[in-house]
Amino acid sequence: MAEARFAVGRKVRVMKAYPVGHLRTPFYIRGCTGEVERVCGAFPNPEELSQMRPGEPRVPLYRVRFRQKDVWPDYAGPANDALEVEIYEHWLEGL
Amino acid sequence: MKDQGSYRPLSYFQLMEVSLRELLVEKGVLTGEQIDAEVENMRSREPTRGAFVVARAWTDPAYRKRLLENGTQACQELGLDVPALKLVVVENSAQVHNAVVCTLCSCYPRMLLGLPPDWYKSRPYRSRMVREPRKVLEEFGLSLPSEVSVRVHDSTADMRYLVLPMRPAGTEGWNEERLASIVTRDCMIGVSVPRVPRE
Numbered sequence: 001m002a003e004a005r006f007a008v009g010r011k012v013r014v015m016k017a018y019p020v021g022h023l024r025t026p027f028y029i030r031g032c033t034g035e036v037e038r039v040c041g042a043f044p045n046p047e048e049l050s051q052m053r054p055g056e057p058r059v060p061l062y063r064v065r066f067r068q069k070d071v072w073p074d075y076a077g078p079a080n081d082a083l084e085v086e087i088y089e090h091w092l093e094g095l
Numbered sequence: 096m097k098d099q100g101s102y103r104p105l106s107y108f109q110l111m112e113v114s115l116r117e118l119l120v121e122k123g124v125l126t127g128e129q130i131d132a133e134v135e136n137m138r139s140r141e142p143t144r145g146a147f148v149v150a151r152a153w154t155d156p157a158y159r160k161r162l163l164e165n166g167t168q169a170c171q172e173l174g175l176d177v178p179a180l181k182l183v184v185v186e187n188s189a190q191v192h193n194a195v196v197c198t199l200c201s202c203y204p205r206m207l208l209g210l211p212p213d214w215y216k217s218r219p220y221r222s223r224m225v226r227e228p229r230k231v232l233e234e235f236g237l238s239l240p241s242e243v244s245v246r247v248h249d250s251t252a253d254m255r256y257l258v259l260p261m262r263p264a265g266t267e268g269w270n271e272e273r274l275a276s277i278v279t280r281d282c283m284i285g286v287s288v289p290r291v292p293r294e
């Protein structure tokens with residue numbers, strides 16, 4: 001199992017990339033900055049699985065917490081409102 | 096007048112599903128009985144399973160702790176198998192309200208809540224829940240004060256989510272069965288909260 005590069009609390013940014021294929025990184029969260037909420041373990045890479053390949057080596061998966069205001073600059077609710085999204089490690093860069 | 100029924104031609108995806116199913120049976124990969132049994136199995140799961148887990152967490156603090164630490168294992172303890180996928184249980188409090196969405200498709204903790212409701216799979220819910228959750232919750236009849244943070248969980252990959260609602264006042268001394276009766280599917284998705292019915 002791949003060692004997770006980012007610890008809980010680490011500031012991370014989701015890559016702003018637009019590759020083709022089956023991805024589990026929603027468009028709206030690309031380029032956004034958040035904080036690792038938990039490390040979920042390592043899972044077969046879904047981008048590989050969708051191509052009928054085994055998805056190995058497994059990729060660490062994180063739950064990243066974003067402040068709504070960092071995702072939607074015009075977000076109307078309170079500053080503490082948050083969004084938590086599962087992101088695979090190869091989509092994240094440490095800040 | 097002759098009853099015309101509500102017959103509509105199959106949609107593209109319905110046709111694809113029928114073709115694939117028939118091919119799998121024809122080629123001997125699966126039998127019709129196996130497919131029926133799996134469909135029956137999916138239909139037989141009801142939100143009462145999740146409600147049972149919630150009621151246990153409300154009455155047993157040690158169980159609640161285990162459930163929040165490792166949802167999958169805590170469900171297995173109750174004989175509920177959560178195969179392959181990991182269950183993350185998120186707890187509501189006086190400070191935080193949690194709600195679940197899957198913006199990419201319709202990921203849902205089927206093993207605990209059964210089949211997802213149609214609105215959960217709809218584009219408006221999936222797109223608006225991450226963008227203006229408070230407005231969506233209000234449309235569900237849940238208006239939250241600004242001192243309560245709203246935390247929306249987008250179920251994008253391998254985790255599945257269950258909201259552990261707050262136990263409402265007025266349920267003191269209730270047994271698990273009675274408690275489970277007020278835990279609805281929507282409470283465990285986070286678009287509602289348990290309410291004590293008026294006597």
